[in-house]
Amino acid sequence: MSEMATNKPATQDRRRPGTFRAALKRDLLLAFRNRRDLVNPLVFFLMVATLFPLGVSPEPTFLAELAPGLVWVAALLATLLSMDSLFRADYEDGTLEQALLSPQPLILVVLARVTAHWVMTGLPLTLMAPLLGLMLFLPSEGMPGLMLSLLLGTPTLSLIGAIGAALTVGLRKGGMLISLLVLPLYIPVLIFGSGAVQAAVTGLPLAGYLALLGAMLALGLVLAPLAIAAALRISVSG
Amino acid sequence: MAEALLKVEKLFCERDDRILFDGLSFEVHAGEVLQIEGQNGSGKTTLLRILSGLSRNFEGDIAWRGEPLDEAMQDFRASLLYFGHQPGVKATLTPEENLNWYAALHPDIDVDGIADALSRVGLAGYEDVPCHNLSAGQHRRVSLARLYLSRAPLWILDEPFTAIDKKGVAEKEQLILNHAARGGAVVLTTHHELTLAGLRRINLDDRAGTS
C-alpha cells in the first residue's frame, strides 16, 4: 500500500492558520462580500426603537424611564432576527456537511461562525446603541452602562441564538420557531443587561451586573458550542 | 485478504415509513471501486450519507478498519473524502478560497496543490472569479478538484459526473481507477454507464423490505 492508506497528517505547514482562524476568516469574508445584508439588523434595531415613542408616548421623562429596557429589547429582537440565516446558507450549499465531516473539531468551526456573527451584528448594535439612547432620552450617565452591558451581553445572545439556529436549520419554516425556542433563554441576559443600564442611570455600581453578564458569557462560551455542534449533527442527520 | 476498510453489517434504514434497505451487508476493501445502484428514491444518497457518518438514523453496524465507526470517527473523518448531493461550494467565494477553506478542514491537504488541481478540472484562470459567476457544472468541478488534492483513502461520491462533459467524465474515471490502484477505495453512485475494470455493484432495488 502506498502513502494513501496511512493518514498521518502531513507535517504541519507553518503558513497554515489554525482551524478557528481559517473558519473565522472565511466567515468574515463571506459577511463582507454580502455586506448589504449587514445593515438590516441595524435598521431593524432603529425601527423598533422608533415604534415605542410612536406607540406609547414621546414624553421625555417617561421614555427615559423605559429606555434601558427598550434598547435592550430592541437589541435582543435584532439579534434574533439575524439568527435564522446563521447556518442556513451553509446547510443549503453543502458546506455545512463538509464542516461536519472534517477531522478538525466542529466546536472550533461553530465558535468561529458565532464570533463572525457577533462581529457583524452584536458589535455594530453595541456601537449604535448610544444613538438609540439619545432618541429615547436615556440620561448620559446611563451610556457607559448601556455600551458595556451590550458588549458583554450580545455575544451570549449570539451563542444562545446559534443553538436555536442549529436545531432548526433543516426545517423550512425556521424563523418563527427559532424565536419560540430562544426567547425564553434570553430572559436572564435581558434582566441583567437592562438592570445594568438602570443601575448606571441611578448611579449605582455596575460591577455586579457586568460580572453576572460576564459569567453568563463564560458559561455560554463553554457549553453553547457543544450544544450547537450536537444540534448541527442531529439536524443534518435527519 | 487484508482487513476491510469499511464493513457494513445488517444495515436497516427506513424513511417516511418506507423501508429503504434491510439486512444490507457488504465490505469495501482497499483497491476497490463499488457502485451503488438503484432507482430514484431507492436510498442511494441515504446509504452514502450513512456510510460517511452524516446520517445516524439507521440500525446495524458499520466498522472502519475493524473498529466500530462511532469509536473510530476521528480517524475515519481524516480518511474520508465526501462528495455530496450539494457540491459544498460557497457561491460568494472564489474557487481558490473555497479550496483553501477545505484545506483548513483537512490538514493533510497541501495548499500549494490548489492551483494545479483547479487547472486539472479546467478552471485555470477562474481562481479569482466568485463562484456565483460560474455555471452549475463549474461549481461541481470546483468541488471535484478536491479529488486531486485529497490524500484520503476512502472516497464517497454521490453522482460525481452530473453536469460534467464527456471528456471530464473520462478523466474522472481514470482518476478513480488510479486512486483504487494506489490502494484507495471508492464508493459511488452515478447514472453514467461506468466502464471501469473491476467495478463491483450493489443494487438497492431488491433490498427493500416487504412492507
Added chain:
Amino acid sequence: MAEKKWMPRWFYQLASPRWCYGITGKLLPIFAPLALALLLGGTVWALLFAPADYQQGNSFRIIYIHVPSAILAQSCYMLMAIAGAIGLIWKMKVADMVAKSCAPIGASMALLALATGAIWGKPTWGSWWVWDARLTSMLILLFLYFGIMALHAAIEDATTAAQSTAVLALVGLVNIPIIKYSVEWWNTLHQPATFKLTERPAMPAEMWVPLLVMVLGFYCFFAVTLMLRLRHEILGRERRSGWVRELVEQR
C-alpha cells in the same frame, strides 16, 4: 455491546418497548386507584377539614392545587431532560418516547399552576396577574415547554425530533436555575409582593399534611398519565413489529 456491560440488566429491559409496554400494563392498575384515592382524599381533607388561613381566609385553599401542579411542572421538566439525555447517549427509543410524553403533561401542569395562581391573585392582590417571581418563572417554564413541543411538531422524522428536543431540553435544564435566579433578583428589585402564595411562616400540620397528600396524589396521577401516553406512543411507533400485531389480533 461490550463497552456497556456495566449497566444493570433492568436498564436494557427498559430499553425494550415491548418490555416497557408489559410492565406499565402491570403498574397501571396499582397507580390509577392510588392516584384517585390520594387526590380524592386530599381534596376532601383540604377543602373541608383543613383550617382556614387567618389572613387570607378560604381563598388560600387553592394552594392544594397550585403547589402540587407547580412542583410537578418542574419535576416533569427534569424527567424530560434526563430521559432525553439517556435517549441521546444510549440511543434508547423508550427514553425518547418518555421525553416526548412528558412535554404536554408538564405544559398542562405549568398552565394549571398559572391559572390557579391567577385565580388566587384576584381576591388577594385584586388583579388576575401580578409579576410575582414564582409566577413569572412558571410562565417562562411554560414557554420552554411550548418551545420543545413546537420543535417536536416541526420535525417529521421521529428520531431526529427526539434528539433535537433532547438537546433543547438539556439547554433549558442548564438555563432554568439561571432564569429562576435572575427572575427572583429582578422581582426584589422592582416590587416585592406583599403576599406570597407559598412562602408562609410555619404552616401548621393540619395545613401541610393534606398538601403532602395532594403532592403525592399529583405524582401518582402524573405516573398514570405518563404511562398511558407512553403506551400510546409505543404502540404508534412499534405498530409494524410482530408483537404489536399479535396484540391487536388478540383483541
